[in-house]
Amino acid sequence: MSSGVQQRKKSDISSQIEHGVSPEKKGPEPKNSLAGRPRRRRRAPGQPLAREWVLGFGLMMVGVLLAGYFLMSRHEKVQMEHLREDIIHDKVEPMSREWEEKLAALEEERDSLKKEVTESAQFKEGKTQLEEQIHQVEDIREKQEHDIQHLIDYKRQMQRNIELLSKTELLEKFGPGPHYVEINLGFDPEFPKGNESDGNTGRIVIELAPVEEMPHTVYWFLEQVNRTLYDGCSFHRNAGHVIQGGPAPNFLSPPEAKLNRRFVDAGFHSVLFQEYSPNFPHKKYTLGFAGRPGGPDFYISTMDNSLLHGPGGQTNYEDSSEADPCFAKVIDGFDTVDRMLLSPVKPGNYRAMVTNVAITSMKIVSYERKKEEKGETLTKDEAEEEKVKNEVIESSKEEKLSKSEKEELVEEVEKKSKYLKHEIVDSSSERKEKEVVDEDSESKLKNKLAEDVKQKQEATERKLENDSLDLDGVLKIRAKRREKRRIGQPMKLLVFGLALANGFVVPTMQHANQLKTSNSLFVATGDVATEEEVDCVVIGSGLAGLSCAALLSHCGKKTVVLESHDTPGGCTHSWTRRGFHFESGPSLYSGFSMDRSPNPLKNIFQIIEEDCEWITYDRWGTVLPNGEKFAPPIGPEGLAKTLKQHGGPGAEEEFASLMERMAPLSDAAQALSSLALREDAGAVVTLLKYPFELFRTLQQGQALNEPFSVIMDEMKLKNKFVINWLDMLCFLLQGLPASGTMNAVMAYMLADWYRPGVTLDFPKGGSGEIANALVRGVNKFGGEVRLNSHVDEIIVDQNRAVGVKLASGKVIRAKHAVVSNADPFITNKMLSSARLAGHLSNEAIEYMNKLINTDAEDGGVPNLKSFIHIHAGIDASGLPTVASEDFPTQWAVVRDWDLPEGVEAPRNIVLCSMPSLIDPSLAPEGKHVLHAYVPATEPYEWWEGLDRDSDDYKKKKEEAADFLWSAIEEYVPDARNRAVPGTVQVGTPLTHERFLRRTRGAYGPRVEAGKSTLPGHKTPLEGLFLCGDFTFPGIGVPATAASGAVTANTLVSVPQHLGMLSKIRLPEK
């Protein structure tokens, strides 16, 4: 009911109540209501009877009807019942069955719907989960995309940095360019000839891409060339569209040439990234690096390969959008390139040449491009000259020299030219060295260089003239034979032409470039003067500096070693020339081939888990002043034999009693490893790791520091041979006679050399391998050794060394320490700015002043003398290939025992070494490599102030060489006649000073036992530490390694130090 209706009814009732009317007490009834029907009238008495009868009859009928009705309805009921039953039977049951079925179906449907609902709920849930996962994946993808972008940006930044660094290096080392490289080739006689005149040699000159276009690739290639890595490699593939060259052997290669290894070892195998400039595409006759990242193989395109090798050209690489670096173009020798295309190839897709073309050498040369090539017109004179040259060359062809003769001649000329060129290259690197050391003003330097170059140019021209005249002579003889007259002149010009092409005549352009290059060594250009921060900076890569850096890196200190030279190792560096491997300094080692060793350097190798491969050998020769020679095995038996044969009566007994006297000292000297030392209170802990050894050393402490001569006196040694022998051993160890050598040094040495089963050890590959092993140690723990990085200044802030400034202007800050491995005089110079600026404390100034005081009378420590050296490769035909008593690997020559200065007298003792007898890989097959020097007896004063280009200097050098050859000839009588041209190098104190950065070329400090002591490694200038042979424990390979270790130990924590000590394996006591 609507609320409106209810409302109405309610209001009706209420209105009635309101008017005081009860619902029962109604007013007059409406007409149509029951109450309003007319009432039946009552029968009056005396009315007729018929009316009652009708009434009775009616009633009876009603009864009948009622009974009938009831009877009828009962029957009907029965019938209905039947009907119902029938209906139930016929309709309801089937219907109910049908309904039941329907119901079941519905239930089933309901169940399946229920299931579907559940499933859809699950699906929904799964969907939600999936959506979540999709979101997560999208997030991850987004993050990855971001990361990838970051990496791409980072990669680009790295590439830019690499380009910047490469450019800096390139400008410093090779000047601004244009840069030219000459590729000299050797063709197998069977190799097809392009035309009649093709001989067995070929030459291609290439011009490198401008520095701005391809700084990294150009730098990389120039370094590879400069390091002679391609010399001996080959052009080995003729792919049709390119001729490919690289480290593959050729018909000239020695059997086991490890050409690829050279690139790997030098760290210049493949470029660091695929640099490409659209301005330098892969046109015909351009050069590109092969592979990804490219190198060391390179190729010369023999067609336009811009599409094939340009961006996107090589789809088989990970990032096909990159391109091969294209970095140079051929400017001369196109015929030679074309000739290589004639090479037959082996079956297969690679198209390897049947006979590889030898790259005999690759050199950076200066090249004056012909004016026509530059699009300039020749002057009349130049045109005339060119005409004459061409005529002469033509006429030389007409002379119809027999081909082999001509080739022979050309080869001869090339050989001479190369030899001369070597000299020029050497002298230019000498100049470079000088530039770094020299602190003259820039203009003074320029003038000096200009003068140098001029003199060198004149000298070279003179030399070329002479050489060509020599050749003229040869040619004239040949010409006479054939009665041909005009042969001398053409060949003379040909010689000159070849020389020019080889870059021997220093043209003006080269001169200019040299000046620019040299300037860039000193001037910090904007882009090189960057800053960086590390934990420790080590100045110098001598064995001390490298040992220190390797240990610091091992202990997690980010360490950078900065080395002036282009090779690590300082006195122990090595270099290669013409296939000979030369070493600048040490060659005598022991205590490396055994696992348990007291040698500190061996122990350092154990800590950093790097080492050399050690070849053992056992003899060492001596030539006495009376001409007697002996080379017995080292060790007690060999010594006994020597003493018996050369010492005369009593020698053996005296030596035996000395060894007995020295035994406790030897025991003490070898007891405690110097690696346990550190220069702070932590030493108490690290030394106490070896309590018994410490006790033994302390027990002999005083005696170990006394001069060895004290013991010799105490023993009352009389045998002259024994006394001289001991004096010589002292001198070879420390550069001092017995009177100045500490007992500790001799005690250690006697125990080491004269123990049963002792061997001498030599590092396979030469002494440079020792430095290389340490460099590996620095690198593997995240440190770095940077070559060509001359340090100018140690930066000091409030009496604390906080970094260094390089000659390039770059600043490297050191959070923890600056360690100087340079000698004290150089270290002092590096502090001069700080001194001037008043940043050094008085204590630091006094300390440095004391270090550089060489006046013994004023309490200073003088320097030992310097050296003269000869290095040479010799022809070994007929010489033994293995060492023996008659032909030792190393020998000492003593000229006089009785000079007033004794063993220290100038040029009295010479040491010679022929390491190719131990390791044949150090010289080409059939050759030996030699080194002879006077150890620390050459007065610097004899050479001081000499101009290296002066006749005086040259004369002195010749005398020195003559003297050194004579010592070599004690065992190789005709050695100087066997010398391989271009390999003889004579070093003087000036060379030593320049190349090894040793002030006045000194061997080290002349610290006399009992009179003075060596400084330690800590300095009063906070943050500045020292290491090297001018510090404790002094000169020699083991000693300098120990000095580097003590410095490193002091800079690391005691637990780190103990951790290192736990890795070393000392001899069992």
Ligand SMILES: Cc1cc2nc3c(=O)[nH]c(=O)nc-3n(C[C@H](O)[C@H](O)[C@H](O)COP(=O)(O)OP(=O)(O)OC[C@H]3O[C@@H](n4cnc5c(N)ncnc54)[C@H](O)[C@@H]3O)c2cc1C
């Ligand atoms: C000819 C010779 C033969 C020897 N024979 C033996 C031997 O047979 N056995 C033996 O045990 N010992 C021998 N020695 C001794 C031994 O080689 C040395 O004592 C030892 O190698 C010196 O090492 P060092 O680290 O102290 O210094 P160095 O080797 O002199 O190293 C110092 C380094 O510092 C660099 N440097 C200097 N100034 C700067 C600067 N401003 N910026 C960057 N870098 C700079 C130098 O270029 C150099 O590389 C010999 C030495 C010589 C010279």
